[in-house]
Amino acid sequence: MGRQCTCRCCTPLTRLYMILGESRGYLESLLQNLLCSVFDGAGVDAIALVKTCVFDRAAEDLNALRRVAHGGLVTSYTLGAIMITSCDDVDEDAAKLGSIDTFTVSEEGLRCNLIMPHALARCIPRGYTALIAPRYRWEAKLLIAALAHAGYHRIHVVGEQVDANLVGLTSLYNIDVNVQTIDVAHHYYDIVDVVIDTNVLRRHSPPPREKLIEFRLDEPNKTLPCILAHWVSRALLNWESVFVDSARVQALALSLVGNRE
CATH class of the missing domain: 3.40.50.10860 (Leucine Dehydrogenase, chain A, domain 1)
Structure with missing residues (x-):
């Protein structure tokens, strides 16, 4: 540093x-x-x-x-x-x-x-629907918990390391979790309130900056x-x-x- x-x-x-x-x-x-x-x-x-x-x-x-x-x-x-x-x-x-x-x-x-879920929730604007692109399953879990604390009701999850087991968090947080493929992620940009990316989407179809939140703990970001x-x-x-x-x-x-x- x-x-x-x-x-x-x-x-x-x-x-x-x-x-x-x-x-x-x-x-x-x-x-x-x-x-x-x-x-x-x-x-x-x-x-x-x-x-x-x-x-x-x-x-x-x-x-x-x-x-x-x-x-x-x-x-x-x-x-x-x-x-x-x-x-x-x-x-x-x-x-x-x-x-x-x-x-x-x-x-x-x-x-x-x-x-961490509470810390993340304080950095997320209020909304109803979110798109998240985690690299790992643990990142997805933290983000889903954070969005639930921030008042979100529906989350679309895309990523190479994410599978349908995350849907089990639906009952824990009373939130609708849908697993999507990376190929269709850009179709959700217009219908979600926030996009949280861990550098997964940036490599494919970058989301609009006004909706984008970066989530990386291992390197500097805004x-x-x-x-x-x-x-x-x-x-x-x-x-x-x-x-x-x-x-x-x-x-x-x-x-x-x-x-x-």
């Missing part, structure tokens, strides 16, 4: 939060800088560190953090799907989709959440600061009972990501 981590030195009273990923990639480094800056701006004596996890030890790593950390973020959906088995309590979205992205350590145990701002803001509220203005966090995230068009 071209920037050093803004985390300051710790004291014996400094609280530790972890960012867990499959590797120390772009998202993990970005979140570390963002969280440390938010902690500093909110007057919270805490730091964020990055830890890489492997699948066969993910649950053990999460249990080990009960002794040293106050909470953290999980950047991999697959890691979150493994770690959910170690949680003492999970929120509604985590239970429905079978993965976590945030955890809090307390005397009551390990409280785990899936905040939507990423919005998503991260709401994710981090809610995480801090869960961890420290401290409210931070998501607009200020978004401006900070934008300065770290860069204004990419």
Whole structure:
């Protein structure tokens, strides 16, 4: 990213939060800088560190953090799907989709959440019908949950890695999910309220820019600061009972990501 981590030195009273990923990639480094800056701006004596996890030890790593950390973020959906088995309590979205992205350590145990659908929903305009083009099934699940939270009732899903099993989410979120082929995607551009693309549609028939939202967590894009701002803001509220203005966090995230068009 071209920037050093803004985390300051710790004291014996400094609280530790972890960012867990499959590797120390772009998202993990970005979140570390963002969280440390938010902690500093909110007057919270805490730091964020990055830890890489492997699948066969993910649950053990999460249990080990009960002794040293106050909470953290999980950047991999697959890691979150493994770690959910170690949680003492999970929120509604985590239970429905079978993965976590945030955890809090307390005397009551390990409280785990899936905040990403809510963070995405805050970045999506209100509407009724959407077209989404995910690369992977887990992206489709997050987007369907987010659109349901944003008030959508019908979703058309296209993509090379998506299959009809996603229709099972219809009953979970009371939303109509239709799986379409990539060849017919452009026919839906005029009848949907929003198009969410993970770089699938761009390679075929690009959607109109006024309806387009990019969803990528592994590279800079114009939507990423919005998503991260709401994710981090809610995480801090869960961890420290401290409210931070998501607009200020978004401006900070934008300065770290860069204004990419």
